[in-house]
Amino acid sequence: MTREDFVPVLVDFMGRHDRYLVAGHMNPDGDCIGAATAMALALQSMGKEAFVYFDGSIEGYSEMTDLFPTLDLEEACALMDMKPCAFVLLDAAEDKRLGKGKDLPAKAVDFICIDHHVQDSIFARMTYAEEHSSATCEILYHLFRIAGIPINRRMANALFMGIAFDTGGFRHQNTTSSTYRIAGELIDMGADHKKILNRMFHTHTLKEMKVLGEAYRKAKLYEDGILAVEMTRADFLKSGAGPDEVSGIINRLSETSEALVTLYLRESEDGKIIISLRSKGKTDVAKVARCFGGGGHVLAAGCSLEGPILYAKEELLKAIRAQMQAEG
Template sequence: MTREDFVPVLLDFMHRYDRYLIAGHLNPDGDCIGAATAMALALQSMGKEAFVYFDGSTDGYTRMADLYPTLDLEESCALMDMKPCAFILLDAADDHRLGKGKDLPGKAVDFICIDHHVQTNVYARMTYAEEHACATCEILYHLFRIAGIPINRRMANALFMGIAFDTGGFRHTNTSASTYRIAGELIDMGADHKKILNQMYHTHSLKEMKILGEAYRKAKLYEDGILAAEMTRADFLKSGADPDEISGIVDRLAETSEALVTVFLRENAEGKIIISLRSKGKTDVSRVARQFGGGGHVPAAGCTHEGPILLAKEELLKAIRAEMQTEA
């Protein structure tokens, strides 16, 4: 379906109901949070009630943009049980990517999805995907423009944050001339690019710096160009940090010149292993992540593992090597 074909479908969906619950994937990132914020504000400007649910914290992103407040699972269920609610899933399309909220769409009167990931297990009534878009926020930018939905300063900040996040600060291979043009348009609409980029990539607490130091200390480079580092809950506690508040370590590890594929494993508060993958070459790490129930893109992907952490590492290394073999 083309963008132009989808716009009337989206507009009809946005006009049809009175209240909407918007969600993104588990452990939401800058794109997913930016997209949900922009969509909630767009609906609000149309006189609708809009709510946002995530399984995971948005705390790391609040200093970059004025985010839409979020509900927890209990509040979301109560909301949907009380009055009819339509559901919008952003930056994820597969049924397992909603985490604890996976049953929420079942309570909705209608359900659409907008995403830029490769689709494997779609479950919305209508899924609109642009797999070549750098971010879900880029898709929303185009849809809003075509639909004539005004983008105010707060929405521009949210969309800019998402695009900046998913392109690694306009550096990843998914960045094109058009990405910069959209970013320029968003700056014209009021996006504070200096604040967002500085907060996203150049502002870290000393605690974060020390954790990064610990991650570098633990990193091991293998002969085939895989860089792997794992941090247990104890490692985090030693640095005085909450493992669920940490993000971005994998990108810093991947800056290592020798690393072709980087894998970072961390044990969260529940003992689950959160795995982030980065690839600088041809290796498609999203194919690796999908074997473990995760997803992502060729250069960046993620998944979770039941643990223990060393078993997760062993299985990941094996899967990455197998994936590297397929390109050889």
């Protein structure tokens, strides 16, 4: 479906209902948080009741810009049980990507997805995907512009944050001249690019620096160019930070020049092993992540596994090597 074909569907969807729950994938990142904020604000500007839900914290991002407040799972369930509510899933297109909220779409009276990941299965009434867009926020920018939905300063900030996040600060391969033009438009609409980029890429607490130091210390480079680091809860405790407090470690690790594929595993508060993957270009890490029910892009992907962490590491190493071999 083309963008122009989807716009009337979206406008109809946004006009049709009174109440909307907007959500993104679990362990929400800058793109899905920015997209959800912009979408909720757009709905609100149309006189709709809008709510946002994530399985995971939005904390670090709320320091970059004024985000839309979020509901927890209990509140989201209560909302959807109480009155008819439509559901918007952003930056994901599969129920399992909602994490603990995976049963929410079933409660909705209507349901659409907007995403830029490679689709495996599609479960919404309508899924719109642009695999070549740098970010879901880039797709929303185009959709809002074509639909004539005004983008105010707060929405511009949220969209800029998402694009900056998913392009790694306009450095990743997904960054095109169009990405820069959109970023420029968003700055003209009031996005505070200096604050967002500084906070996102160049601001770290001492705790975060210490966790990063521990991760660098533990990094192991294998002969085939895989750089692997596993961080247990104890490793985080040493640095005084909780395992869910520090983000962006994978990006710093993948700056290692010898690393063709970077594998970062961390033991979460609830004992789950959360895995991030980065590739320098030859290996499709989205295919690796999908072996374990995860997802992502060719060069950046993620998944989660049950522990113990060393078992998860061995499984991932095997899968990465199989993928490397398959690609020659």
